[in-house]
Amino acid sequence: MADQDQTDTWGSKSWAYLSSLRQQSPLIQCITNLVSMDLMANTLLAAGASPAMIHSILEIPDFTPHTQAVLINVGTLTPEWLPAMKAAAGVANRLAKPWVLDPAAVGASGFRLKACLELIELKPTVIRGNGSEIICLSMASIGSTKGADSLHESSDAVEAAKSLAKSSGAIVAISGSVDFVTDGQRVVGAHNGLPMMQKITASGCSVTALIAAFVAVDPAHAFEATASAFSVFGLAGEIGMGLANGPASLRMHLIDSLHGLDRETVLRRVKITSFS
Ligand SMILES: Nc1ncnc2c1ncn2[C@@H]1O[C@H](COP(=O)(O)OP(=O)(O)OP(=O)(O)O)[C@@H](O)[C@H]1O
Numbered sequence: 001m002a003d004q005d006q007t008d009t010w011g012s013k014s015w016a017y018l019s020s021l022r023q024q025s026p027l028i029q030c031i032t033n034l035v036s037m038d039l040m041a042n043t044l045l046a047a048g049a050s051p052a053m054i055h056s057i058l059e060i061p062d063f064t065p066h067t068q069a070v071l072i073n074v075g076t077l078t079p080e081w082l083p084a085m086k087a088a089a090g091v092a093n094r095l096a097k098p099w100v101l102d103p104a105a106v107g108a109s110g111f112r113l114k115a116c117l118e119l120i121e122l123k124p125t126v127i128r129g130n131g132s133e134i135i136c137l138s139m140a141s142i143g144s145t146k147g148a149d150s151l152h153e154s155s156d157a158v159e160a161a162k163s164l165a166k167s168s169g170a171i172v173a174i175s176g177s178v179d180f181v182t183d184g185q186r187v188v189g190a191h192n193g194l195p196m197m198q199k200i201t202a203s204g205c206s207v208t209a210l211i212a213a214f215v216a217v218d219p220a221h222a223f224e225a226t227a228s229a230f231s232v233f234g235l236a237g238e239i240g241m242g243l244a245n246g247p248a249s250l251r252m253h254l255i256d257s258l259h260g261l262d263r264e265t266v267l268r269r270v271k272i273t274s275f276s
Protein backbone atom coordinates (compact mmCIF):
# COMPACT_ATOMS: atom_id res chain seq x y z
CA MET A 1 0.00 0.00 0.00
CA ALA A 2 2.81 2.41 0.92
CA ASP A 3 4.43 1.63 -2.42
CA GLN A 4 1.19 2.23 -4.26
CA ASP A 5 0.75 5.60 -2.53
CA GLN A 6 4.28 6.57 -3.46
CA THR A 7 3.72 5.57 -7.09
CA ASP A 8 0.50 7.62 -7.18
CA THR A 9 2.36 10.66 -5.87
CA TRP A 10 5.13 10.32 -8.44
CA GLY A 11 2.53 9.80 -11.17
CA SER A 12 0.86 13.11 -10.23
CA LYS A 13 4.21 14.89 -10.04
CA SER A 14 5.28 13.55 -13.42
CA TRP A 15 2.02 14.64 -15.00
CA ALA A 16 2.35 18.10 -13.41
CA TYR A 17 5.82 18.47 -14.94
CA LEU A 18 4.75 17.27 -18.38
CA SER A 19 1.69 19.51 -18.48
CA SER A 20 3.69 22.55 -17.27
CA LEU A 21 6.23 21.81 -19.99
CA ARG A 22 3.49 21.72 -22.62
CA GLN A 23 2.02 25.01 -21.34
CA GLN A 24 5.30 26.91 -20.86
CA SER A 25 7.31 25.49 -23.78
CA PRO A 26 10.68 26.46 -22.24
CA LEU A 27 13.55 27.33 -24.56
CA ILE A 28 16.35 24.77 -24.10
CA GLN A 29 19.79 25.52 -25.55
CA CYS A 30 21.56 22.30 -26.47
CA ILE A 31 25.31 22.24 -27.06
CA THR A 32 25.40 18.59 -27.94
CA ASN A 33 27.19 15.95 -29.96
CA LEU A 34 26.77 15.58 -33.70
CA VAL A 35 25.09 12.17 -33.41
CA SER A 36 22.33 13.30 -31.05
CA MET A 37 21.14 16.61 -32.51
CA ASP A 38 18.16 15.33 -34.49
CA LEU A 39 16.74 12.88 -31.92
CA MET A 40 17.31 15.34 -29.08
CA ALA A 41 15.55 18.23 -30.83
CA ASN A 42 12.63 15.98 -31.78
CA THR A 43 12.37 14.58 -28.23
CA LEU A 44 12.18 18.11 -26.81
CA LEU A 45 9.59 19.19 -29.38
CA ALA A 46 7.45 16.09 -28.80
CA ALA A 47 7.47 16.76 -25.06
CA GLY A 48 6.41 20.39 -25.56
CA ALA A 49 9.74 22.23 -25.14
CA SER A 50 11.47 24.49 -27.66
CA PRO A 51 14.96 23.24 -28.60
CA ALA A 52 17.79 25.34 -30.04
CA MET A 53 21.00 23.61 -31.12
CA ILE A 54 23.13 26.76 -30.94
CA HIS A 55 26.76 26.24 -30.08
CA SER A 56 28.96 29.01 -31.48
CA ILE A 57 30.81 30.92 -28.78
CA LEU A 58 30.03 34.06 -30.77
CA GLU A 59 26.29 33.63 -30.15
CA ILE A 60 26.29 32.70 -26.46
CA PRO A 61 26.31 36.25 -25.00
CA ASP A 62 23.22 37.20 -27.04
CA PHE A 63 21.33 33.93 -27.01
CA THR A 64 21.92 32.06 -23.74
CA PRO A 65 20.32 34.76 -21.53
CA HIS A 66 16.97 34.07 -23.31
CA THR A 67 16.94 30.35 -22.51
CA GLN A 68 15.23 28.60 -19.60
CA ALA A 69 17.90 25.87 -19.35
CA VAL A 70 21.15 24.77 -21.01
CA LEU A 71 22.17 21.24 -21.94
CA ILE A 72 25.85 20.41 -22.48
CA ASN A 73 26.90 17.03 -23.92
CA VAL A 74 30.56 16.19 -24.68
CA GLY A 75 29.88 13.20 -26.95
CA THR A 76 31.84 14.52 -29.96
CA LEU A 77 33.96 17.04 -28.10
CA THR A 78 36.80 18.92 -29.82
CA PRO A 79 39.02 21.63 -28.33
CA GLU A 80 37.13 24.23 -30.40
CA TRP A 81 33.79 23.46 -28.72
CA LEU A 82 34.89 23.44 -25.10
CA PRO A 83 35.16 27.26 -24.63
CA ALA A 84 31.57 27.65 -25.88
CA MET A 85 30.38 25.04 -23.38
CA LYS A 86 32.15 26.82 -20.54
CA ALA A 87 30.81 30.20 -21.64
CA ALA A 88 27.22 28.91 -21.77
CA ALA A 89 27.54 27.28 -18.34
CA GLY A 90 28.99 30.55 -17.04
CA VAL A 91 26.04 32.59 -18.37
CA ALA A 92 23.58 30.06 -16.91
CA ASN A 93 25.24 30.38 -13.51
CA ARG A 94 25.38 34.16 -13.61
CA LEU A 95 21.67 34.35 -14.45
CA ALA A 96 20.69 31.52 -12.04
CA LYS A 97 19.39 29.28 -14.82
CA PRO A 98 19.66 25.50 -14.54
CA TRP A 99 22.18 23.68 -16.72
CA VAL A 100 22.61 19.95 -17.20
CA LEU A 101 25.78 18.02 -18.10
CA ASP A 102 25.87 14.77 -20.09
CA PRO A 103 29.42 13.35 -19.77
CA ALA A 104 29.01 11.14 -22.86
CA ALA A 105 31.87 8.63 -23.20
CA VAL A 106 33.84 10.50 -20.53
CA GLY A 107 36.14 7.49 -20.02
CA ALA A 108 37.34 7.55 -23.63
CA SER A 109 40.31 9.90 -23.09
CA GLY A 110 42.16 12.14 -20.69
CA PHE A 111 41.07 15.18 -22.75
CA ARG A 112 37.40 14.36 -22.31
CA LEU A 113 37.73 13.55 -18.61
CA LYS A 114 39.60 16.81 -17.90
CA ALA A 115 36.95 18.76 -19.85
CA CYS A 116 34.14 17.15 -17.84
CA LEU A 117 35.89 17.82 -14.52
CA GLU A 118 36.33 21.47 -15.55
CA LEU A 119 32.65 21.68 -16.51
CA ILE A 120 31.66 20.20 -13.15
CA GLU A 121 33.58 23.05 -11.50
CA LEU A 122 30.98 25.29 -13.18
CA LYS A 123 28.26 23.74 -11.00
CA PRO A 124 25.80 21.85 -13.21
CA THR A 125 22.33 21.45 -11.70
CA VAL A 126 22.17 17.82 -12.88
CA ILE A 127 24.74 15.35 -14.25
CA ARG A 128 23.22 12.41 -16.21
CA GLY A 129 25.32 9.52 -17.46
CA ASN A 130 25.18 5.77 -17.89
CA GLY A 131 26.72 3.54 -15.22
CA SER A 132 30.23 3.52 -16.69
CA GLU A 133 30.26 7.31 -17.19
CA ILE A 134 29.21 8.02 -13.60
CA ILE A 135 31.82 5.59 -12.24
CA CYS A 136 34.57 7.21 -14.40
CA LEU A 137 33.63 10.70 -13.25
CA SER A 138 33.38 9.76 -9.63
CA MET A 139 36.81 8.09 -9.67
CA ALA A 140 38.16 10.83 -12.00
CA SER A 141 39.90 8.13 -14.04
CA ILE A 142 39.49 7.00 -17.65
CA GLY A 143 39.06 3.48 -18.96
CA SER A 144 36.03 1.75 -17.40
CA THR A 145 34.02 2.41 -20.53
CA LYS A 146 33.24 1.05 -23.97
CA GLY A 147 32.94 4.25 -25.97
CA ALA A 148 29.47 5.70 -25.59
CA ASP A 149 27.84 2.50 -24.24
CA SER A 150 27.89 1.32 -20.64
CA LEU A 151 29.84 -1.67 -19.36
CA HIS A 152 28.06 -1.41 -16.01
CA GLU A 153 24.57 -1.90 -14.63
CA SER A 154 23.12 1.37 -13.32
CA SER A 155 22.87 -0.24 -9.86
CA ASP A 156 26.70 -0.72 -9.85
CA ALA A 157 27.08 3.07 -10.02
CA VAL A 158 24.77 4.19 -7.19
CA GLU A 159 27.52 4.66 -4.58
CA ALA A 160 29.69 6.48 -7.16
CA ALA A 161 26.71 8.70 -7.97
CA LYS A 162 26.11 9.56 -4.30
CA SER A 163 29.74 10.49 -3.84
CA LEU A 164 29.76 12.58 -7.05
CA ALA A 165 26.57 14.35 -5.92
CA LYS A 166 28.17 15.20 -2.58
CA SER A 167 31.45 16.44 -4.09
CA SER A 168 29.84 18.43 -6.94
CA GLY A 169 26.60 19.67 -5.39
CA ALA A 170 24.73 18.39 -8.48
CA ILE A 171 21.83 15.97 -8.68
CA VAL A 172 23.37 12.85 -10.24
CA ALA A 173 21.29 10.64 -12.54
CA ILE A 174 22.26 7.18 -13.89
CA SER A 175 20.37 5.63 -16.80
CA GLY A 176 19.94 1.86 -17.14
CA SER A 177 17.47 -0.91 -16.39
CA VAL A 178 16.51 1.21 -13.38
CA ASP A 179 17.27 4.92 -13.76
CA PHE A 180 18.61 6.18 -10.44
CA VAL A 181 18.59 9.77 -9.17
CA THR A 182 20.45 11.00 -6.09
CA ASP A 183 21.26 14.24 -4.33
CA GLY A 184 23.90 12.47 -2.24
CA GLN A 185 21.41 11.46 0.47
CA ARG A 186 18.13 10.44 -1.15
CA VAL A 187 18.06 7.82 -3.92
CA VAL A 188 15.03 7.09 -6.11
CA GLY A 189 14.75 4.72 -9.05
CA ALA A 190 12.58 5.15 -12.15
CA HIS A 191 11.53 1.74 -13.45
CA ASN A 192 9.94 2.65 -16.79
CA GLY A 193 11.70 1.91 -20.07
CA LEU A 194 12.88 -1.19 -21.91
CA PRO A 195 16.23 -2.66 -23.02
CA MET A 196 15.58 -1.95 -26.73
CA MET A 197 16.02 1.78 -25.94
CA GLN A 198 19.78 1.12 -25.65
CA LYS A 199 19.73 0.20 -29.35
CA ILE A 200 18.68 3.73 -30.32
CA THR A 201 21.80 5.87 -30.44
CA ALA A 202 21.44 9.08 -28.45
CA SER A 203 18.41 7.91 -26.48
CA GLY A 204 20.47 8.64 -23.35
CA CYS A 205 21.52 12.04 -24.72
CA SER A 206 17.85 12.77 -25.43
CA VAL A 207 16.64 11.85 -21.95
CA THR A 208 19.30 14.22 -20.55
CA ALA A 209 17.80 17.01 -22.65
CA LEU A 210 14.33 16.06 -21.41
CA ILE A 211 15.68 16.32 -17.86
CA ALA A 212 16.89 19.86 -18.68
CA ALA A 213 13.38 20.72 -19.91
CA PHE A 214 11.69 19.29 -16.80
CA VAL A 215 14.14 21.12 -14.53
CA ALA A 216 13.49 24.33 -16.52
CA VAL A 217 9.85 24.35 -15.39
CA ASP A 218 10.75 23.78 -11.71
CA PRO A 219 14.40 24.64 -11.05
CA ALA A 220 13.91 24.52 -7.27
CA HIS A 221 13.08 20.80 -7.41
CA ALA A 222 15.67 19.33 -9.77
CA PHE A 223 15.65 15.95 -7.98
CA GLU A 224 11.92 15.39 -8.55
CA ALA A 225 12.03 16.84 -12.07
CA THR A 226 14.88 14.49 -13.04
CA ALA A 227 13.17 11.34 -11.78
CA SER A 228 9.94 12.37 -13.52
CA ALA A 229 11.69 13.01 -16.84
CA PHE A 230 13.30 9.56 -16.72
CA SER A 231 9.95 7.87 -16.11
CA VAL A 232 8.07 9.84 -18.75
CA PHE A 233 10.73 9.04 -21.38
CA GLY A 234 10.76 5.35 -20.37
CA LEU A 235 6.97 5.22 -20.49
CA ALA A 236 6.99 6.71 -24.01
CA GLY A 237 9.40 3.91 -24.95
CA GLU A 238 7.14 1.23 -23.44
CA ILE A 239 4.10 2.52 -25.31
CA GLY A 240 6.11 3.02 -28.50
CA MET A 241 7.38 -0.57 -28.38
CA GLY A 242 3.77 -1.77 -28.65
CA LEU A 243 3.82 -0.47 -32.23
CA ALA A 244 7.49 -1.02 -33.15
CA ASN A 245 9.37 -3.85 -34.87
CA GLY A 246 12.90 -2.89 -33.82
CA PRO A 247 15.10 0.08 -32.91
CA ALA A 248 14.38 2.22 -35.98
CA SER A 249 10.61 2.05 -35.64
CA LEU A 250 10.88 2.35 -31.85
CA ARG A 251 12.70 5.66 -32.37
CA MET A 252 9.73 6.94 -34.34
CA HIS A 253 7.03 5.50 -32.07
CA LEU A 254 8.78 6.72 -28.91
CA ILE A 255 8.58 10.29 -30.20
CA ASP A 256 4.92 9.84 -31.21
CA SER A 257 4.12 8.34 -27.80
CA LEU A 258 5.86 11.14 -25.93
CA HIS A 259 3.81 13.64 -27.91
CA GLY A 260 0.56 11.79 -27.20
CA LEU A 261 1.04 10.90 -23.50
CA ASP A 262 -2.12 11.58 -21.51
CA ARG A 263 -2.83 12.13 -17.85
CA GLU A 264 -4.51 8.80 -17.24
CA THR A 265 -1.58 6.82 -18.69
CA VAL A 266 1.02 8.83 -16.76
CA LEU A 267 -0.87 8.45 -13.46
CA ARG A 268 -1.36 4.71 -14.00
CA ARG A 269 2.05 3.70 -15.40
CA VAL A 270 4.79 5.97 -13.99
CA LYS A 271 6.81 3.84 -11.58
CA ILE A 272 9.31 5.57 -9.32
CA THR A 273 10.33 4.12 -5.94
CA SER A 274 12.61 5.14 -3.11
CA PHE A 275 15.93 3.30 -2.55
CA SER A 276 17.15 5.31 0.47
N1 LIG B 1 18.20 -2.45 -19.49
C1 LIG B 1 17.35 -1.43 -19.67
N2 LIG B 1 16.04 -1.58 -19.41
C2 LIG B 1 15.19 -0.56 -19.58
N3 LIG B 1 15.53 0.67 -20.03
C3 LIG B 1 16.82 0.88 -20.30
C4 LIG B 1 17.81 -0.14 -20.13
N4 LIG B 1 19.00 0.38 -20.46
C5 LIG B 1 18.80 1.66 -20.84
N5 LIG B 1 17.48 1.97 -20.73
C6 LIG B 1 16.88 3.26 -21.08
O1 LIG B 1 17.43 3.68 -22.30
C7 LIG B 1 17.67 5.09 -22.33
C8 LIG B 1 19.13 5.35 -22.67
O2 LIG B 1 19.92 4.92 -21.60
P1 LIG B 1 21.43 4.44 -21.79
O3 LIG B 1 21.91 4.02 -20.45
O4 LIG B 1 21.51 3.48 -22.91
O5 LIG B 1 22.10 5.84 -22.16
P2 LIG B 1 23.48 6.16 -22.85
O6 LIG B 1 24.41 5.00 -22.70
O7 LIG B 1 23.94 7.48 -22.37
O8 LIG B 1 22.98 6.29 -24.36
P3 LIG B 1 23.52 7.23 -25.54
O9 LIG B 1 24.94 7.56 -25.20
O10 LIG B 1 23.36 6.38 -26.79
O11 LIG B 1 22.69 8.43 -25.60
C9 LIG B 1 17.25 5.60 -20.94
O12 LIG B 1 15.96 6.15 -21.05
C10 LIG B 1 17.23 4.34 -20.07
O13 LIG B 1 16.26 4.40 -19.07
Ligand SMILES: Cc1ncsc1CCO
Nearest residue numbers: 033035075076104148202
Ligand atom coordinates in the same frame (compact mmCIF):
# COMPACT_ATOMS: atom_id res chain seq x y z
C1 LIG C 1 27.78 6.94 -30.76
C2 LIG C 1 28.30 8.18 -30.17
N1 LIG C 1 29.63 8.48 -30.23
C3 LIG C 1 29.93 9.63 -29.66
S1 LIG C 1 28.59 10.42 -28.99
C4 LIG C 1 27.55 9.18 -29.53
C5 LIG C 1 26.08 9.23 -29.31
C6 LIG C 1 25.66 8.50 -28.09
O1 LIG C 1 26.24 9.00 -26.95
Ligand SMILES: [Mg+2]
Nearest residue numbers: 104105204205
Ligand atom coordinates in the same frame (compact mmCIF):
# COMPACT_ATOMS: atom_id res chain seq x y z
MG1 LIG D 1 25.35 8.80 -23.20
